Amino acid sequence: MPQNVRIGTRASALALTQTGHVADAIARLGDVEIETVRVRTDGDRLAGSLSTLGGTGVFVTALRDALLDGRCDVAVHSLKDLPTADPDGLALAAVPPREDPRDALCARDGLTLATLPAGATIGTGSPRRAAQLRAARPDLEVVDIRGNVDTRLGRVAGARTTPAPDPDKPSPRGDLDAVVLARAGLARLGRLDAVTEVFDADVMLPAPGQGALAVETRDTGIGVDAHSPLADALRALDHRPTRLAVLAERALLARLEAGCAAPVGALAELDDATGTLTLHAVVARTDGSAVLRRSASAQRTGSSAPDRASEEAAARSLGENLAELLLEAGAADLAELGARR
Numbered sequence: 001m002p003q004n005v006r007i008g009t010r011a012s013a014l015a016l017t018q019t020g021h022v023a024d025a026i027a028r029l030g031d032v033e034i035e036t037v038r039v040r041t042d043g044d045r046l047a048g049s050l051s052t053l054g055g056t057g058v059f060v061t062a063l064r065d066a067l068l069d070g071r072c073d074v075a076v077h078s079l080k081d082l083p084t085a086d087p088d089g090l091a092l093a094a095v096p097p098r099e100d101p102r103d104a105l106c107a108r109d110g111l112t113l114a115t116l117p118a119g120a121t122i123g124t125g126s127p128r129r130a131a132q133l134r135a136a137r138p139d140l141e142v143v144d145i146r147g148n149v150d151t152r153l154g155r156v157a158g159a160r161t162t163p164a165p166d167p168d169k170p171s172p173r174g175d176l177d178a179v180v181l182a183r184a185g186l187a188r189l190g191r192l193d194a195v196t197e198v199f200d201a202d203v204m205l206p207a208p209g210q211g212a213l214a215v216e217t218r219d220t221g222i223g224v225d226a227h228s229p230l231a232d233a234l235r236a237l238d239h240r241p242t243r244l245a246v247l248a249e250r251a252l253l254a255r256l257e258a259g260c261a262a263p264v265g266a267l268a269e270l271d272d273a274t275g276t277l278t279l280h281a282v283v284a285r286t287d288g289s290a291v292l293r294r295s296a297s298a299q300r301t302g303s304s305a306p307d308r309a310s311e312e313a314a315a316r317s318l319g320e321n322l323a324e325l326l327l328e329a330g331a332a333d334l335a336e337l338g339a340r341r
């Protein structure tokens with residue numbers, strides 16, 4: 001008899017695709033029968049700018065409640081939407097292999113950040129993206145936008161949109177020269193055709209956890225020693241290099257006491273050959289007038305027999321230590337100046 005597994009998801013196109021990928025992977029890896037349960041979160045319900053909504057887990061709380069209430073057994077989130085505090089009663093059971101974590105420009109007429117004309121309008125609701133865009137091109141006008149991926153793409157002049165816009169939820173169309181979105185979301189939705197430039201890390205660092213998924217479960221019966229078709233499948237789905245990278249990125253964010261709406265970017269990469277985990281981070285003033293960048297590396301493991309807990313602790317320390325370096329260099333003042341604008 002296959003194990004029955006209910007998998008909870010938000011109902012946005014992106015969330016449904018992400019959950020579908022995870023459901024397929026779990027079904028491939030274990031003898032399970034999967035049922036999908038849709039959950040509406042505050043992030044889906046509430047209007048308003050992400051910079052005021054963000055940081056408190058608006059997209060995840062309702063899904064976590066569904067897990068804790070037993071309405072579902074597994075929840076799939078975009079890892080970058082998770083608050084940095086570990087929730088009681090839940091476990092981060094798997095972090096699947098990450099997509100390309102970088103941000104992408106989707107501009108009209110094939111334009112790039114270098115070729116957008118002076119005064120061009122770029123839409124983003126993210127203070128992190130706004131700050132890095134303004135630092136690179138102070139002459140551009142950054143416009144605060146929200147909405148799902150198709151709504152945001154539809155704001156670009158001449159953009160092709162699928163499906164047709166929802167007549168019940170009118171939003172301005174074709175009024176911007178460009179928008180910036182996570183490349184990973186566009187890839188999962190099959191919309192890479194809209195991308196005109198992918199930003200290298202020296203131009204724009206992504207949000208901590210961007211491009212990665214988080215697979216959460218209740219923390220009972222899932223640990224490394226647990227044996228059920230679901231527990232086995234989730235262990236096999238977990239990708240150590242991605243988990244270590246996002247642990248470092250999120251430890252940095254937590255130490256900076258910055259939420260996901262803060263102008264903080266971070267990206268860690270594990271070099272498999274040398275076992276070196278390198279973390280790059282940026283803290284910027286929202287108006288782009290100051291940008292602090294720092295990087296640091298750590299060995300994945302000091303001993304020849306890698307032990308999970310100690311290499312996770314080392315990844316977290318890397319993030320915390322780099323946060324300390326940024327704070328010593330004045331990161332708190334920068335971010336605060338940004339918030340007061």
Ligand SMILES: NCc1[nH]cc(CCC(=O)O)c1CC(=O)O
Pocket residue numbers: 078079080081180181182184185209210211212213
């Ligand atoms: N906060 C919205 C959100 N959460 C995750 C993604 C994209 C997918 C990902 O980063 O894994 C997006 C959209 C975006 O930033 O463009």
